[in-house]
Amino acid sequence: MAEGPVVGHQWAVELLRNSIKHDRLRHAYLFVGAAQLGKSTLARHFAQSLLCTKADAGRACGACRSCRLQEAGSHPDFILAPPTDRQGQPDRENGLHRAEQAADIIRQALLHPMEGRYKVFLIQDAHRAHTNFSNKLLKTLEEPPPHVVLCLTAQDRSVLLPTIVSRCQVLALRPLGARMMEEALQARWGVAPQQAALLARLANGCPGWAVDQLSQPEPLAERSERLAELQELSRSSRVARLAFAQKLTAARNQTRLFSLLGLWTGWWRDVMLAQSGCLEQCANVDLLDTLADTAGDYRRDDVQAYLRTLSRVEGYLRHTVNTGLALDVLLLQMPRPQAR
């Protein structure tokens, strides 16, 4: 996969650059933060700087053979685990972080680099790893061959083995400001100002999400549909709500589920803001009229309680409780508009 530029996270970029420049590399780095925040992108750039044969003060030259290979996603000393699918998303079917995969990493780590001084491994979504995988990986972390640098990404460090975390330099990435993202979308992706403003507000600080929308045939069309569906659901009967929960559960698509929950959270937060007279702070800037019209239909207490429920249920789902049960609760508790 060709990589995009790093947006934001300047302190982390500097820290990594300095560690190369002053030859103070650690054997393992853990990039922690929300999905699509830029963890893997940052790790890939770090890898490029490490592998670059003409790096200057920890900065990749962008032109040498090594840089070109890395930018094309085909550097033999950069190893991705699990493998990604064509869209660059971790391939969940074939890459389940099982013990065999850890064994494969260990075996590859023992081999010398083919091009330069280092072999860099990127282990994405380490929070999803099987315990057997983590235990095996730990062995490599305990006695890593000198040419090996491991980069791990995870959304939540608390679910990783503490012994793994303690062996890594942890880089806790924070969501980006909307202003920075808006500028980056315009400057680096050539997005029109109005769309950049909307995407930056909706992205919740995660540039990867905004950039993903650009590759959709009709950016944001899916979002409009999902938001219309949400408003429909809030007016629906218990039976219809439970049927929707069942459909979501049966789809067994975690990525879509969390993206839907993120969308719902954004919407209800906007309803709360509209109710508090802070319409200008809403994220869904293209739907301000709808928000202004409908926010008053809901009880404020219901909306606030529901935002807490959303956050709680999302936490449960990340730690895999009974998905069906959690979604039933979520749908049944959704606020219903009151008669005016």
Ligand SMILES: [Zn+2]
């Ligand atoms: Zn280079």
